[in-house]
Amino acid sequence: MAQQQDITIKICAGLGGVMSGSNKVVAAFNQILEEKRVNVQVTPKLHKVGCLGLCARDVLVDVYINGTKFTYQHVTPEMVEEIVDKHLVGGEPVEKWLVDEAYQNYHRNQKKLLLKNCGRINPESIDAYIDVGGYAAAQKVMNMDPGKVIETIKASGLRGRGGGGFPAGIKWETCRKAEGDIKYVICNADEGDPGAFMDRAILEGNPHAVIEGMIIGSYAIGSVEGFVYIRAEYPLAVERLRMALNQARERGFLGENIFRKNISFDIKVVLGAGAFVCGEATALMTSIEDMAGEPRPKYVHTTERGLWGKPTNLNNVETWANVPPIIENGAEWYAGIGSENSKGTKLFSLAGKIKNTGIIEVPMGMPLRKIIYDIGGGIPNGKRFKAVQTGGPSGGCIPEALLDIPVDYENLSKAGSIMGSGGMIVMDEDTCMVDVAKYFISFCLDESCGQCTPCREGLHVMERILTDITEGRGKDEHLQQLLDLSEIIVDSSLCGLGKSAPNPVKSTLRYFKDEYLAHIHDKHCPAGVCRRLTPAPCHMTCPAGIDVPSYVALIALGRHEEAVKVIMEDNPFPWVCGLVCPAPCEGMCRRGDVDQPISIRALKGFASKYVMEKFGGYEPGIKTRRDEKVAVVGSGPAGLSAAYYLALEGYNITVFEALPEPGGMLRVGIPPHRLPKDLLDKEIENFIKMGIKIKTQTALGTDFTLDDLFDQGFSAIFLGIGAHKPISLGLAKEDAAGVIQGVDYLKKLNLGEPVPKGRHVAVIGGGNVAVDVARSVVRKEAQQVTILYRRTQREMPAYDSEIEGALEEGVKISYLTAPESILTQNGHVVGLRCIKMKLGDPDASGRRRPIPIKGSEYELESDLVIPSIGQTMETPANESIKGVDIVKWGSFKVDAVTLATTRPGVYAGGDAVSGTATVIEAIAGGKKAAIAIDAYIKGNEDPKFPPIPQKKAEVEKIDVSEEKMAQLKRPKIPLLEIEKRLCTFDQVELGLSEKAARDEAKRCLRCDLSQ
């Protein structure tokens, strides 16, 4: 390029920039410009500048070519070469890396007085500051009457920017008028509010502005010694400030005879040491005096007696930085900016759930909505705005409804918040406001000096109450206690920290009370943050609400007995479920999003087997025995679970079972290769050990009625009679020899009765019963077993692992096939006439309706046909269940919450209510009914059913090295060899070894510990 170009490159070196690597970008520019010097006509001026504002886009680089500014965002050292080549040398901006309209909007909507030079000038150069008019105001002031200077500041309406909002001019005047020759000026640079970085931006971006302000102030007040108390956590700001002070001294702006007048003034830098309370004026002074930073209780203004007992004027960084522009441009100019009682501009730090995190400067009185949406860019990730906390940890939270308020001292105060130092923390729908209140109370308590009773003891109690609420121990009286304590702490605290600490609690109680109530009454955190009230997905999805993460973690730690105890809080059949449960928890397991879900079911089975073998049983602790007795009808999982949980409460339980052996479908439905009967016996033994009596071969309807039970003195009854009546195919000759219903076949098999044999067996149906039957028949020397199912594998309800097992064992599955008629000879089945189906539109269940394909009929040879298309409840005789209503599809009608039937004192659960479902759902029903029955007997009108599952244990995080975590994989559960499977009913699943189980348990991501 032949033309001479004036090129200036400004790279953001505010903290956001430095953290994003601006030093490396500067180095890259230096290196590349050095290398390419021959190709560039003029050496570009390269500057580090202060904070450019929109920290979210760092590293930001402003390239000025002949006065036109191009801004690059997210600049990395790797991008520099292309920028130099294409743009600086080639004249073509690299469009894809330039900032967008949103960035321009961010700045366009601001009004920059103090930030005007941040990002324009090099903060490490006093000349850069002087070039833009720096120190001209101080020079001007040296020729003014000090009183006039104070009048100007008063007239401008400048209010302290540290949070107090006290009129600066009046403060200066009081200090000037105070008795004594020695006076001090202090700059409070102990910016302690979390999320606030305004003072930092000024100190790192334009420190001379603060120095100039203090020079003007010291002149007006008559002080020769100033201090900047700056927090040690701002090393970059400290460095730049010290640099600037030295430069100012060199130029004669500080020291003796400043500005060539007979005036002295110098500034010392004092570092803080990590105490938020030292941002409080009197504590800050105590700290400068070399004592522990503790606020002073006395009612005397520091302008009268402050540092070392002398009149002291303390102002915030931003306040001081406002002084030079006011002197330069006049009080009237300044008073023309802002709102009626809040003049000038204010810096805000936008933090939290907001797109454009960074520093902004706007005139006082701008609507909050404009700040958050127009400048801030709104909430990221499509989330909804919830609240914005203004003013630091003692600020209030402002909800959506108040977003149109103008941001100034009065309006924020009316809304229950404060201006504070200017921090704005934005919160979205995923923020729990109770957790926010707890966090900030903890912060204030942590930072409290501890001198006065209300703050020290009061905040401690508030923290405890808020912790209780977020951990599910909230009580009704807590809310009033929080309000009362807030009032007391505000009234009687010694200093501003205490007085404002309750603000977050007060404002969240004012605007988000329903969240508190959800935590207290429902034990539920609507935002999903409080981990005790937000179960892990596995825990949440388990129908019985078993605390999965806790027992998995206990297994990892080798504490198997405790693991079983946790399981039994919600499920008294851990071993059975460890074998037969479809494990919806595994379906929700977050580990499954990474690689494979945790093998939760197998872990449960392992732990139960371990404990059963080691201890011979589980030891539930029964509460004091009561007098009342409860009758349970049906000894399946629903009935026995109801019995178990009632027995724990001390009730005397008698279980009436129609069949010869207890267990319900566990006994007569599930075949032994899936659930060995001796295992079932061992588990049922636990119930008997508790004193539960089981009377077999005693059926409701045939042998007794509900009236009989009440006559016998039972206080309540639970009906868990299951769904054992098979649904017929509706075909002719279904009663022929060689045709047996699936559940009847399994019942005979499981009760040790002879079962019909066949060589070509056809099983009709696609559920677990059909597959159980098929796999059982295979073991009974059938030559060929075929399952006929009218839809495809995708719609087949049986568990995938069962289907897999069946196929391994040689079972054939004929999809899209249905029987049309049963073919017999001499009264015995010889075959089926079948027809192929195709899938049409979905039916009521959402599954696609099978439609017969005309002309596709064929004959299937078969000497044993086993329909297994479903079951319903066998309804006992009307007389025996008087008062208990039945619903249309044949189950008991119950209250959805309490499982109470239409007859008082009679409850029902399991398949008898839901129709055929899973074991774990039956267990959940039995447990829920037990709670309801217990409440009924005790006369408790309103039993509390927790709306979400509760944690049953607190288990610490387990240390697993990253290496190990990467190696662990979901194990394949060892299975019995095929040869054995074809001729015995031995258990197919062999279970995990202890090592395999503990390793598998370590893969758990512990979603219960998140947040």
Add this chain to the structure above:
Amino acid sequence: MMVQMTLNNKEIEASKGSSILETARKHGVDIPTLCYHEALEPYGVCRLCIVEVGGALRSGIRISCIQNVMDGLIVNTESERVLRNRQFLFELLLARSPDSKALIDLAAKHGVYESRFYEGDTDDNCVRCGLCVRACRDKIGAFALCFAHRGYDRMVTTDFESLSEYCIGCGTCAQICPTGAIRMKDDGEERIIYTKNGVVGKFKLETCDLCGIPYAPRKYLDFVKRNSDASMAVSVARDLCPTCARRTGAINIVGSMTM
């Protein structure tokens, strides 16, 4: 000089320069305190002495031990707001110190009999009034005690929380402590001064030159001697227990009288 003010609806005269607390007590009005002691500069941290003011001062709450009286001041020591604050302050103190008889008695005197905030897991009698620290530092000048840590963990302790080399074993702290959190025990020839957190000072008691009973630590006697010699310009010579010292003194006086 006197000022005219109103105390609980009664017009009274008060000495300029005195605090509301001192004035109230002089007029028989009982305001509870923990961190106040006539011998020490008021600290104003326990907040129990709060009152409600108006008139010459903008209406609001004031801490009476550090607020001086003035002409036209209106003070109410039993307003609803004051009583409510006091109630909660006592309950908060009792939550941490449920076993301090002195605190229980003081609270009961002001109608507070139990604390709704007590969780059953604290029995720390120290109310952080600072009287021990202030007495030791400002009156005795031994500098053996200090406050350490912040917030709820703020506690009275010694340098590095270990046995103090500055403690002279005078026991002023134990005597001035309003709740019995810091104690002194003499057992035979040993004196220890201790809190729940640890031992402040441990001393061998010197025996009386005359009667032989153990009565004071050497460090304490040296301290008294140093300060007495300076102020009395004579040397305090013998190690005498208080009883023998009195007798000896009396004998000397009688002796000098009969001369």
